[in-house]
Amino acid sequence: MTTNFSLAGRKALVTGAARGIGAGIAKALADAGAAVMIGDVLAELSRDTAQTLSAGGATVRFTPLDVTSDDSWSAAVAATVSEFGGFDILVNNAGIEISALVTEVKADDLRRMFDVNVVGTLLGMKHALREMRPGGSAGKGGSVLNISSVAATIAFPAISGYSASKSAVDRATRIAAVESGKLGYGVRVNCLYPGLVPTDMGMKLAADIVACGLAATIEEAVGDVIGQTPLGRLGEVTDMADAAVFMCSDAARFITGIGLPVDGGMGT
Numbered sequence: 016m017t018t019n020f021s022l023a024g025r026k027a028l029v030t031g032a033a034r035g036i037g038a039g040i041a042k043a044l045a046d047a048g049a050a051v052m053i054g055d056v057l058a059e060l061s062r063d064t065a066q067t068l069s070a071g072g073a074t075v076r077f078t079p080l081d082v083t084s085d086d087s088w089s090a091a092v093a094a095t096v097s098e099f100g101g102f103d104i105l106v107n108n109a110g111i112e113i114s115a116l117v118t119e120v121k122a123d124d125l126r127r128m129f130d131v132n133v134v135g136t137l138l139g140m141k142h143a144l145r146e147m148r149p150g151g152s153a154g155k156g157g158s159v160l161n162i163s164s165v166a167a168t169i170a171f172p173a174i175s176g177y178s179a180s181k182s183a184v185d186r187a188t189r190i191a192a193v194e195s196g197k198l199g200y201g202v203r204v205n206c207l208y209p210g211l212v213p214t215d216m217g218m219k220l221a222a223d224i225v226a227c228g229l230a231a232t233i234e235e236a237v238g239d240v241i242g243q244t245p246l247g248r249l250g251e252v253t254d255m256a257d258a259a260v261f262m263c264s265d266a267a268r269f270i271t272g273i274g275l276p277v278d279g280g281m282g283t
Contacts, residue, residue: 031109054080082135103157156201192272210278245280
């Protein structure tokens with residue numbers, strides 16, 4: 016039965032989808048009926064992920080994508096349109112996190128985070144809006160979903176640079192949504208604020224908290240996060256993936272320019 020949550024016939028590009036939350040989102044979109052292109056710099060792992068997801072009957076492909084490169088974005092979007100015959104969902108998931116106390120931040124680390132998390136997201140929106148708007152190569156409107164973070168809404172120690180970059184993603188999302196609406200692009204633009212998920216990236220943060228002297232053990236660091244979360248647990252990849260499907264579906268057809276917390280109440 017077709018529902019408003021179905022993505023049948025949709026064509027999606029998900030960045031940073033070789034593993035972790037991105038791979039979970041790619042799977043959920045495919046399970047909901049979308050054809051999904053994985054865009055990532057991790058070519059071998061991305062191919063493995065695409066093959067695994069395709070084995071269940073889904074349409075999942077891989078294209079190389081360095082989100083910091085305009086030319087790479089042009090090629091990845093062109094590959095998506097060529098492979099699937101359209102493009103109407105972009106999930107800007109690619110991101111990096113480098114922990115440091117404010118007294119220890121390094122300029123190169125900050126630049127790298129902003130290059131991937133902010134520049135990468137803005138370039139993604141640029142190319143998606145150009146192709147999805149009337150006159151573009153896809154031209155049927157669509158949905159852009161940027162992955163921000165609960166770090167954009169709370170003051171959590173050791174991630175000042177990351178928090179700043181994810182706050183920038185939130186602001187850019189809202190501006191793009193207003194521009195898209197006012198200019199008649201037919202593209203909704205939103206973001207998610209995921210809470211801590213025990214992926215490789217999430218557990219590295221816990222280890223970094225210990226290294227910064229803010230917790231004695233990884234277990235204590237994780238326990239502190241759980242203690243700040245009203246639902247009393249860490250997030251799961253499927254929590255984020257299901258929210259992504261909702262935001263990209265017609266069930267969210269009158270939602271644009273928002274940040275949706277998927278954080279168990281941590282940012283409340």
